[in-house]
Amino acid sequence: MQYIIMNYTPPADHPDADAVRAAADGELWGAYTRALLDAGIMVGGEALHPSDTATTIRISDGQRDVQDGPYAATKEQLGGFYVIEVPDLDTALEWAARNPAASSGAVEVRPVITRAG
């Protein structure tokens, strides 16, 4: 089974702390990613730029409506995702608990619809 692990993290609460935290965080995420790779379960994944770079578009009644910012205005924002191949949800949740976002924000796990064959 494939599962997507979506990490939602709170925005940095203090700009001065950003640089320091980015350095430390980078190591945490790198360590987590390498653990997934080495376990041989990583299918894919990407890290995203902060949500203030997002643009959201809707088309209703033939009219384009383009908005600055992310679709969901929540405190925690989608920071990236991983797709992993594991036997079951229990194993997927074990890996989600290790995701650094689990202790700073939230991690959403969902099964991926895979094409047969």
Next chain:
Amino acid sequence: MSDAARAVERVARLSYGRLVARLAARTGSLADAEDALSDALTRALETWPSTGVPDNPDAWLTTTARHRAVDRARTGALPIAYEQDLSRMAEERAATPAPATDPRLPLMFVCAHPAIEPALRAPLMLQAVLGLDARRMASVFLLAPATLGQRLTRVKAKIERAAMRFELPEGPEFDARMGDVLNAIYAAYAVGYNGIPAGDRKAADLAEEAIWLVSLVAEALPQAAEAHGLFALMLFAEARRPARTDAATGALIPLSEQDVRLWDAGLLADAEKALANAARHLSLGRYQLEASIQAVHAARRRTGETDWAELKLLYAGLVRIAPTIGARTGEAAVLAETDGPAVALSALDAIAEADRRSYQPWWATRAHVLARLGRVEEARAAFDRAIGLTDDPAARLYLSARKARLLHS
């Protein structure tokens, strides 16, 4: 929750477990027994903190459950037979002394039955014996509340359909089944204990409930050496809890760096007593050895140093009886002290790659050993892997600090 409220809750849960066990033994249905008594438990948890614990908690719960059963039997929600069973239980208790064996013991053996999936045995036992809510336990076991609830319901249906016996196994079967019971209790404890540095109150509560379960087994079966061993093991770990995290940074503090003055002297004394009780019976087992290892560490409080040679002997014995990856990794950490880091590294590398690949303590131990060998780059990579594999923020902080120190040395 205040200590007084916790004490009241404890009495209610212990009484509830006794009654569920007796009703289930009578009818063979754990689900129905819980159903008949859960309302009474809820009522008790609501009212006892203000009214005080009744003189006879079992009688209070039975009576309350019987009234509810009458109501529900009328609406067809519960079999009419339960009302009669509950009435009979109330009468019997008035007439006869307590049964020779605690009825909760056979119930625990059913919960840890080999036909039940190992991962479900601990939550099932906590629910059946102590009336813990699936919702309260689920997160600690890394499950969604509804998922755990459904799985427990299925297991209870199986217990009933397969007609599992609510009796203590006899003869050679007893020891093996006892091992299953203790393993399930230990699983409940370990999952609770590991959540504690993160400040998870639900997890801490679970660890305490697990200690209660094992104390029940040890009290009811004084000749079961391993039950005393496990009781001792948990008490040793519990005693060190206040010293496990750095109050300022929230980082984990490993055993060897803990301030021994923060260890709970009362719990340590209880632990040593439990271990002495275990040693009275000449049957050595995994939990007694693990508790003995803890006892050697605890002795540092008196002697100021750790007897690594003694630990090496104990780990050798443990690895012989129970060659788990945890025991082998622990042995390697001790070898680093007695025989040096090179020997420890060979011991670590001797563990099969598939077992160790995603095992966090193996990577953390390897990182420390490599650091001592001066192999900085490899140590750094091993710390990274340990960091990537941990789900405990306190451990992550500790490992990151260790890694940073390595780079600046």
